[in-house]
Amino acid sequence: MVKTGGMYDLLAEHPFFAGMDKGRMEVVAGCAMNERFEAGQYIFHEGESADKFYLVRHGMVALEFHVPGREQTVLDTVHKGEIFGWSWMVSPYTWSFDARAVELCRLVSLDAKCLRGKFDADNSLGYDLLRRFIPVMAERLSAARMQMIDMYGQPPDRK
Amino acid sequence: MSAKQKSESAARVVPADGLDALIRALARAGYTTIGPRVEDGAVTYRPVGSAADLPLDMVDEQGGGTYRLRASKGAGYFAHVVGPHSWKRYLYPPRQLMWRASRARSGFAVEAPEPAADKLAFIGVRACELRAMEIQDRVFDNGQFTDPGYRARRAAALVVAVNCGRAGDTCFCVSAGGGPRVEDGYDILLTEFPGKDHTFLVQAGSARGARVVKALRGGRDAGEADLRAAQRRTDAAAKAMGRELAGDAPQVLRENLEHPHWQRVAERCLNCANCTMVCPTCFCSTVEDVTALDGSHAERWRTWDSCFTTDFSYIHGGAIRRGGAARYRQWITHKLASWHEQFGTSGCTGCGRCITWCPVGIDITEEVRALAARGGRK
Amino acid sequence: MPATAATAATALPADPMVPVPYRITRVARELSDTFTVDLVPARGKAPFRFAPGQFNMLYVYGVGEVPISISGDPADGARVRHTIRAVGTVTDALRRLKKGAMVGLRGPFGTPWPLDLTEGCDVLIIGGGVGLAPLRPAIYEVLNNRDRYGKVCLFYGARTPDDILFRGELEKWRGRFDMFVDVTVDRATGRWAGPVGVVTQLIRRGGFDAYHACALVCGPEVMMRFAVPTLNEIGVANDRIFVSMERNMKCAVGFCGHCQFGGAFVCKDGPVFRYDTISKLFNVREL
Structure with missing residues (x-):
């Protein structure tokens, strides 16, 4: 636990971990790493191995979908205090979109293999983390649905 | 009661031909007399010149989706109850010109017609219909805005009310709070005593009514016994009423906006809008903008509309109430529940027209009961 | 005559x-x-x-x-x-x-935005699409009397960057030190480098005192349906949320009946409603 002191503080100040038990947070901090991406830099690409998830400490990340022959499509943007990436929990553990730093981004990444190992040792830690993940997933899904219905578009009889 | 005090000052019992004298006196006083007459097999409200135009000895048999007139000797002039017309067609005509515009140099000019107020005398207004007028008074003077045309027509109209001596088969005014006894709001009130000694008790309820009643010849001043006899007539009609509107209708409707029963009503409802056209309180309207072919003139007409049409709830893109279930729910919930919030009164007088004139006989009293019984109430 | x-x-x-x-x-x-x-x-x-x-x-x-x-x-x-x-x-x-x-x-x-009631509060102005237009007079009024209000946040969602209404003014407001402005789009096009997503997501990122905030919301009904629970979740109660409703207004004076929404005539009892007064009806279909 030599280097987790700094990571612990970074996790503790992020809303995603708000209210988490101190002992558990220390365990999670053991899997965490500080990362920095310059504006325009890709954090990962679709199809790559999803071996992490990310907390945004600073900056804005665009989640994109690449369609050949078209411009990159930004599906969603992720901001300070938010998280992204849940492919590490779902087989086959590969990213289903690209993530790009829109501006200078300071992130904390959490190593998936490390976390999965800790979950096997302590199921309640896994449960705690999932309870934090699922509302985020639900909100993103709900937002995606609202984007899909094109609510600001011209009325259906005008299209 | 003020009406009673006023009526004591001018209450007479006159032989049946006094009715004719009354109609003629009103005509002489400058009124266009409108009253019940038989037209296309039903009693409608049309101009009448004398008592001979009235449906003497005619009784209406009504039920869900049925209406038949039949002769009944000795029944009297007002033995029918209410038909497809209501007085709303005179106070709030089905088609009204709102304004005219004409193209002018660089633009257009708008002219609004002065509210015309022909002097109309309504003959044979029932208690439920007086109630309907009071309800529409609140609609067209809603605290923020007043409809000048309605107000002028209503102020000019002279009301000759009549107490019901008989309950129609679809009537439920007792439970709706609309009658059958006329209490107030009339200029002249008639109670008919048909039979061999066919007479009318004639009571005045206003100064202009009293002037007409006092001028009636023949007959005698009415006494306590006559007033009691009139009371017995309306009591009998009240007792004979076969339908009842549940007292907790507003709560039942408000609490059951999502209920499978709406779908069952929708399966029967033809969305024909008859109920809204015959209802004496339904007030919804739309406007039609008419433009001359050469564009020199344009007019805006207001016409009766119905919440049963799909276009009624149109906002850009489509109608809000797409299904028949939503439209029926809107109508009945508005009538019996929302009306209280909007105007401090129910929108229903218990006249039963919506039941009679519904082609499939949907019964407003039954639907409330079905919603309550099918248990949406918590 | x-x-x-x-x-x-x-x-x-x-x-x-x-x-x-x-x-x-x-x-x-x-x-x-x-x-x-x-x-x-x-x-x-x-x-x-x-x-x-x-x-x-x-x-x-x-x-x-x-x-x-x-x-x-x-x-x-x-x-x-x-x-x-x-x-x-x-x-x-x-x-x-x-x-x-x-x-x-x-x-x-119609009824106005209750800018007298919101005095002393943080004011959240939440608009979607052309729904920013009825909100703009409220923004002017608040900025004309800026000292009467707490923090002022404007959250606006549009379809694409090309559909952002009053873009110049949004940029000007964003440059003020006494107002927070955030804009998101459903679909990013061109060189858009701002947020992509829905306006409810902006609300969560807001940074205001939810317990002393009043929200003015105007946009497509579906947007308002999602904005309200988000506001509730972060601590803005229904009696401090105001929404502008849209129905078929024809006469505008409560006579024609077309714009009824439950017991209300949207033309004269609305279009602005305090949300708790209509919350029961808001999610009833085809009302």
């Missing part, structure tokens, strides 16, 4: 059903389907005063009439401004009108 509306307006209390001629003094294109017109009375006198959130009925000669929210500054006594999206016959006709053309105008009608 029938009077022309212009003389009637001075001689008699105006009949709220009869349009008064106004003249277009300026037309500005906002978006591909949205434009702003400035109107002044065709005869003499200055235009009416209005409160933010109110609407007018605009009549195009020989075509028809539509309800349009006022989008201008309530402190501007010289003209009345409307921002209109072409979505139907009358709004298409309005779009074809040029400077100098005449329209008929009725109103103003």
